[in-house]
Amino acid sequence: MSAxxxxxxxVVLNGLMAGVMYALVALxxxxxxxxxxxxxxxxxxxxxxxxLTLVGIMEGQVPFSHLINEIFGTEIHHFGWHVPALLAISxxxxxxxxxxxxxxxxxxxxxxxxxxxxxxxATIGLAYFLxxxxxxxxxxxxxxxxxxxxxxxxxxxxxxxAKLGGDDFYGFFIDKLDMVATLVAIVLVLSLIxxxxxxxxxxxxxxxxxxxxxxxxxGISLNFIWILVWSLAGLVALVAxxxxxxxxxxxxxxxxxxxxxxxxxxxxxxxxIPGAIVGGLIIGVGEKLFEYTIGPMVGGxxxxxxxxxxxxxxxxxxxxxxxxxxxxxxV
Amino acid sequence: xxxxxxxxxxxxxxxxxQTFPIAFDRYxxxxxxxxxxxVIPFVINDYWANALLVPFLIYAIAAIGLNILTGYCGQVSLxxxxxxxVGAYACYKLMTAFPDISILIHIILAGGITALVGAAFGLPxxxxxxxxxxxxxxxAQFFLxxxxxxxxxxxxxxASGQISAPERFVFGIPVTGPNTEAWAMYLICLVFxxxxxxxxxxxxxxxxxxxxxxxxDMDIAAEIIGVNPLRAKLSAFAVSSFFIxxxxxxxxxxxxxxxxVGEVFGINKSFLVLFMVIIGGxxxxxxAFAGAAFLVCLPVVLKLIGVDLLGWPPxxxxxxxxxxxxxxxxxxLIKEPHGLAQLWRVAKEKLRLWPFPY
Amino acid sequence: MSDTAVQMQEQQMDGYTTxxxxxxxxxxxxxxxxxLRFGGVVAIQDITFDIRQGEIRAIIGPxxxxxxxxxxxxxxxxxxxxxxxxFLGKKRPTxxxxxxxxxxxxxxxxxxxxxxxMTVLDNIMTGRLNFMKTGWLAQSIxxxxxxxxxxxxxQKVEEIIDFLEIQTIRKTPVGRLPYGLKKRVxxxxxxxxxxxxLLLDEPMAGMNVEEKEDMSRFILDVNDEFGTxxxxxxxxxxxxxxLSDRVVVMDYGKKIGDGxxxxxxxxxxxxxxxxxxxxx
Numbered sequence: 001m002s003a004x005x006x007x008x009x010x011v012v013l014n015g016l017m018a019g020v021m022y023a024l025v026a027l028x029x030x031x032x033x034x035x036x037x038x039x040x041x042x043x044x045x046x047x048x049x050x051x052l053t054l055v056g057i058m059e060g061q062v063p064f065s066h067l068i069n070e071i072f073g074t075e076i077h078h079f080g081w082h083v084p085a086l087l088a089i090s091x092x093x094x095x096x097x098x099x100x101x102x103x104x105x106x107x108x109x110x111x112x113x114x115x116x117x118x119x120x121x122a123t124i125g126l127a128y129f130l131x132x133x134x135x136x137x138x139x140x141x142x143x144x145x146x147x148x149x150x151x152x153x154x155x156x157x158x159x160x161x162a163k164l165g166g167d168d169f170y171g172f173f174i175d176k177l178d179m180v181a182t183l184v185a186i187v188l189v190l191s192l193i194x195x196x197x198x199x200x201x202x203x204x205x206x207x208x209x210x211x212x213x214x215x216x217x218x219g220i221s222l223n224f225i226w227i228l229v230w231s232l233a234g235l236v237a238l239v240a241x242x243x244x245x246x247x248x249x250x251x252x253x254x255x256x257x258x259x260x261x262x263x264x265x266x267x268x269x270x271x272x273i274p275g276a277i278v279g280g281l282i283i284g285v286g287e288k289l290f291e292y293t294i295g296p297m298v299g300g301x302x303x304x305x306x307x308x309x310x311x312x313x314x315x316x317x318x319x320x321x322x323x324x325x326x327x328x329x330x331v
Numbered sequence: 332x333x334x335x336x337x338x339x340x341x342x343x344x345x346x347x348x349q350t351f352p353i354a355f356d357r358y359x360x361x362x363x364x365x366x367x368x369x370v371i372p373f374v375i376n377d378y379w380a381n382a383l384l385v386p387f388l389i390y391a392i393a394a395i396g397l398n399i400l401t402g403y404c405g406q407v408s409l410x411x412x413x414x415x416x417v418g419a420y421a422c423y424k425l426m427t428a429f430p431d432i433s434i435l436i437h438i439i440l441a442g443g444i445t446a447l448v449g450a451a452f453g454l455p456x457x458x459x460x461x462x463x464x465x466x467x468x469x470x471a472q473f474f475l476x477x478x479x480x481x482x483x484x485x486x487x488x489x490a491s492g493q494i495s496a497p498e499r500f501v502f503g504i505p506v507t508g509p510n511t512e513a514w515a516m517y518l519i520c521l522v523f524x525x526x527x528x529x530x531x532x533x534x535x536x537x538x539x540x541x542x543x544x545x546x547x548d549m550d551i552a553a554e555i556i557g558v559n560p561l562r563a564k565l566s567a568f569a570v571s572s573f574f575i576x577x578x579x580x581x582x583x584x585x586x587x588x589x590x591x592v593g594e595v596f597g598i599n600k601s602f603l604v605l606f607m608v609i610i611g612g613x614x615x616x617x618x619a620f621a622g623a624a625f626l627v628c629l630p631v632v633l634k635l636i637g638v639d640l641l642g643w644p645p646x647x648x649x650x651x652x653x654x655x656x657x658x659x660x661x662x663x664l665i666k667e668p669h670g671l672a673q674l675w676r677v678a679k680e681k682l683r684l685w686p687f688p689y
Numbered sequence: 690m691s692d693t694a695v696q697m698q699e700q701q702m703d704g705y706t707t708x709x710x711x712x713x714x715x716x717x718x719x720x721x722x723x724x725l726r727f728g729g730v731v732a733i734q735d736i737t738f739d740i741r742q743g744e745i746r747a748i749i750g751p752x753x754x755x756x757x758x759x760x761x762x763x764x765x766x767x768x769x770x771x772x773x774x775x776f777l778g779k780k781r782p783t784x785x786x787x788x789x790x791x792x793x794x795x796x797x798x799x800x801x802x803x804x805x806x807m808t809v810l811d812n813i814m815t816g817r818l819n820f821m822k823t824g825w826l827a828q829s830i831x832x833x834x835x836x837x838x839x840x841x842x843x844q845k846v847e848e849i850i851d852f853l854e855i856q857t858i859r860k861t862p863v864g865r866l867p868y869g870l871k872k873r874v875x876x877x878x879x880x881x882x883x884x885x886x887l888l889l890d891e892p893m894a895g896m897n898v899e900e901k902e903d904m905s906r907f908i909l910d911v912n913d914e915f916g917t918x919x920x921x922x923x924x925x926x927x928x929x930x931x932l933s934d935r936v937v938v939m940d941y942g943k944k945i946g947d948g949x950x951x952x953x954x955x956x957x958x959x960x961x962x963x964x965x966x967x968x969x
Contacts, residue, residue: 039462070643110665116462117407121609122664124602129657135650259598262466270462299481308470315459315467344843533831537839538814538821545804545815552802555764556878557790557819566825614806 017178019284026264026276028236034209035229042127044258049134051241056138096234145245181243263311372514380513388520394607394619396574402613404567405547410468412600413475415579422580434499442577449572479592495589612672621671714742723772734942750939765789795884805864816881817842889921
């Protein structure tokens, strides 16, 4: 097999794994949208905030240190301790649950019944707020996330696949971190699907996603379900934040993932979990392949927009996405 | 007492549908115009112009444009930043290619070019609706910004990739370039704002406005009673992009002077103008002004308090700005989803009765 | 179709005058062998009937019979898989709904389809859209032609507002009106288009006796003063019998009766469809 073709396969593999990451972020959106009809633009910032909080707790940072120092003239920055990873993750999870509760109590409780565009704008406001809040709390400089996850290219795979090509083929370069991320994502998706299908709360969630009134009439507490859903979304955000953050550091650009999830959702439909996954994979592979083949001819950086154009073309032919519910209009 | 309609009978349909039915409003309108055109140019200084008035005027035009598309016609667009870029780059190419023609013509032509581009990117709206359309406009946003970055023809092959506005004059007075004075910047923007507002008002109160609103409220019923949805939606995109293009051209040529497309016309710009339209009030020309004023003044006020008053470092203040803007947006959406325009309308209703309670 | 009805049709192909002096013309809308399917569901099965100029034609039948779908076919919203629509003696090609509207067909809807964000006046003015021809340029300047056209059309709309007695709610946003008034505004919007054929989908739904009398009076006046042909779907048998010249009865997508109210009332199939059949 020619080296070019093999490199093409490598691109596809990397694309698949990037796609899994996109799907992970898109999942958070689908969860919230299914249960409450809200498109949560803040999902990306939630990932950033979760990662920031995790690093902050692990490093023993004092929250709001910059602000406190400014007001009181002190110079404190760290508590001086380091929290082990597992405990830190649990604590961060608690923070995300508290966040879910606060968002429900102070924001969405007052916006019941509003049009989707208003709800969407509210989540953009939430995103801005959370970004500034996270910066105030933990500082806006880039942090490194050190969870002891394996990094760097996998030598094992490189060696295994080197034989496939000619003499100048060095074997597939697959980042170990990407593989871990894929595994984690698969585990997460499977557990979410199991949770939603087989547990009592999962069933309640699906009931709420279908019809608020009907769910209320059988005794399901909408508030509780919404807090649950936002907490789950927070969990997904945390995982996504950790994976992306371990790869490229915890910084502002993490919040831009939200924007990448949008074409995934357009493709897969806003209400479908398998759609988010398939959509993510298609976008991941499509992006990388396009950049690999056509990118060099047009100056590169096509990944900025290709996902959107791809999703747009899909939508023109199938306005509800691949898995979304078909919109039938009646008069 | 003074704010009354009683005794003010309209004797023609024309008078009945005028913009300011109450006499007091009409006088107020003329007073505001008089102050804007005759007083402010003499008292304005560089700081006020650059920090507040000029961006307010320019964003007001963009907000009027987006309001037509989203508020009157119901098509959500997140591509405003990119369309402003189209206006800016069109103006730049025209200015450099035809240096002898007045910049006023260039700006209007730039608006026209943006109208065509906007209509083209509006074609998906025939198949895709609501949310999906909003995300589809993001394709326009990201693609156009990438295009202006990558294709050297757009920035005349300059090494930096930036575009800068050459010096131009109107009636012998510089309006672009380093020698421009504050009042000249202000006045040229004011002229465009006034023209845009009048044209927008006329279009929205006639049959075009009704077609747009019909599509917004129930597009199926609209089609069944005879509205051609293709023409209505594309005309909304075109007219809206015309105004947004003009605002982009002014933003580049008059206000900033030089632009790097990714920073200035990115997605944050799209969100900013959308916030202005929503906070100001969808479907209201006044709302466009109110929203633009609010979102231009708020960061300036916060900076004044934070940096000048409290002496905090700018990055801390920047974080606070994000927090407070986010809070204000959420607060507004909870308290008054119809925006400042609605608050204004309610206030006027109360004023019509004052000093009586009902 | 009963024998008498066939006889009647053959004798009166070119129009006739009713007992109370109203003129009924030739065939205006002819629906031939219409079949409409949604996936596996057959909403309308091989239905043929016509509507004559100047008459009031009722379409009745139990719920789910396909009556609204029939109106949707007439107004061009649904395209039938089989069959032809003939309008004013010519076969109608496949058209978008707005093109059908421009041919002179207006309608009201079962669940009100008004533009809730606009005032009553603006809603009715949208009915005049096909008469307003000034371009965008003239409108943006709002001098001369645009202003004049607006005033002329406003005048026509005011006439309709007087006719339907809704003067006091002109400037009220439609979203705030009670149901009965909304129905009247919808009728006004349809009338504003000066249609040749007016389709009414359950105009009396949800009304009390007084409101029904008012609406019946309006419908008769519209037919009388403007000569508008009217096709209406209605459940209230009293209204149907009193108002209409001819009646079409549908059940499960098929036509089970077609003729004058008297004939249809005594048709056994119709009675069976509405009241059910006794099983022995």
